[in-house]
Amino acid sequence: MLDVKDIRKDFPMYSLHNNEYEAKPLHYLDNAATSFKPSVVINKINEYYNNYSANTKRSDYSLAYKIDQEFEEARKIVASFINANIDEVAFTSGATMSLNEIAYSLLYELKEGDEIILSYNEHASNVLPWYNIAKMKRCKIVFAPSDKKGVITPNNLSKVITKITKVVSLASVTNVLGVRQPIKELVKITHNNNALFVCDGAQEAPHHKIDVKDTNVDFLALSSHKMVGPTGVGLLYVKKEVQNKIWPFIYGGEMNSRFDSSLSVSLKEFPFSFEAGTQNIAGILGFAEACKYLNNIGLEEIEKHEKSLKTYAIKQLKEMKNIILYNDFNDSGIITFNVKDIHAQDVATYLSSNNVFIRSGNHCAKLLPEVLNVNSTCRASLYLYNDYSDIDALVSSLKKSGDFLDVYF
Amino acid sequence: MSTFDITNPVILREIIMDHYSNPRNKKEIDDPSFILVHMDSASCIDDIYIQVKIVNNIIKKIYWHGEGCAISTASTSIMSELVINKSVEEAKNIIHNFYNMLESKEFDHDLLDEAICFINVNRQPSRITCANISYRGLEKVFEKL
Known part of the structure; x- marks a missing residue:
């Protein structure tokens, strides 16, 4: 595993958001959309x-x-x-x-x-x-x-x-x-x-x-x-x-x-x-x-890191009866899922209230519903600065996602 | 005043869940006397069709179908019940008041009835478009008159 604590020091998004003034730590899991930038860049x-x-x-x-x-x-x-x-x-x-x-x-x-x-x-x-x-x-x-x-x-x-x-x-x-x-x-x-x-x-x-x-x-x-x-x-x-x-x-x-x-x-x-x-x-x-x-960090190391995080996430998500997984079989850093009976966008909004940021929708792949038989999904995507705490936050929020309307009251 | 306590989140939540689980007036009909509009928001998955029959300036029938999240589904269902048998002007007034509520401005509680359950939807700014999708759709229907 990569030393995430060390890596996060390179990324101002973490030093600016994960500090004493922020009520909840940042769990950014939308890396397939875009990534954070290190100070060197x-x-x-x-x-x-x-x-x-x-x-x-x-x-x-x-x-x-x-x-x-x-x-x-x-x-x-x-x-x-x-x-x-x-x-x-x-x-x-x-x-x-x-x-x-x-x-x-x-x-x-x-x-x-x-x-x-x-x-x-x-x-x-x-x-x-x-x-x-x-x-x-x-x-x-x-x-x-x-x-x-x-x-x-x-x-x-x-x-x-x-x-x-x-x-x-x-x-x-x-x-x-x-x-x-x-x-x-x-x-x-x-x-x-x-x-x-x-x-x-x-x-x-x-x-x-x-x-x-x-x-x-x-x-x-x-x-x-x-x-x-x-x-x-x-x-x-x-x-x-x-x-x-x-x-x-x-x-x-x-x-x-x-x-x-x-x-x-x-x-x-x-x-x-x-x-x-x-x-x-x-x-x-x-x-x-x-x-x-x-x-410098090494793509092989990054890939290995994401793979271990995904394995850790899938193991827990599989135990949850209300989670439908669409790609637990591959070792990419992308976890595509739905929560039974809750619309993907409602799940994403709810997770956001816990500072867990994922993507919902059809992810610009508008032909995929023709083969996947589902119009929208939730997508959590990992990168080198993610760690087990991000997965834990995702899983524990999903366990409470039955209360997804809470964010509006 | 409304028949329910709008400060009670449990009740507001129940209204949304009720309309989400059992949406009213949700069906697709094949009748050219209805005005049809298709609302598919660019940023999300909401994909809703609204069909309205207006006779002598009165909304006689309103149906809708399509796919949406909890907020857009419940909101469209509630809207369909709110505007039925109303004149176009009355419906426009309801739309105006609904928009005011979403913008935290003054609005007529009685006019909006159950739609008041969305009073706090602007706590999630990205979801305002879900709550008002069918109201925007109804405006498009009126443009076609």
């Missing part, structure tokens, strides 16, 4: 604004040179975090933007009748851009069936993939049930059918070492804010070999080499062609700092 952002505030890639003075160096150093750190080469990662505003950029970058590659394979488990950001592209290009969306545990097995992908499949786009870890997909095998099947594999890594990156060389995905999207980094920053990975298939979606300064009035435009190479306009420089530096912070 916050300080890095401030450092940029306080010490070397200048734009990147366009100026010749020494101050600008310093930030250019920092910026490319950040790219190196973030690229190495997923074992990519430096010329394979572009910065975006987050996984949503990355997935949109991937979809639209393939606009010229896709043609009428092509198929795009998704799954029922996907987050809106890995469904709706494809719906839109499918409408524009008259492509067909196909859903790969999952097994009872939410896994897209290689066999199931093989059943739906065909010669006209152009793209398979799946989350490596799903955001409601925390299902880990066998990405490496799925990529192999995809490539055997000459299709491209897009991986939504937003829920995997904070907890598990991503290795794009090992899985051989063609595209990967992730968000900094779920992995102790700042909001408004994300990463778009495009494998070198497929960079000739994509075309930028957003146009502006510093992504082109030259253009003239005859409409002739020459673009820079990837990743610069995908970084139009002034970037979220402070956020990007903070993102790299977050990667360093996670590397």
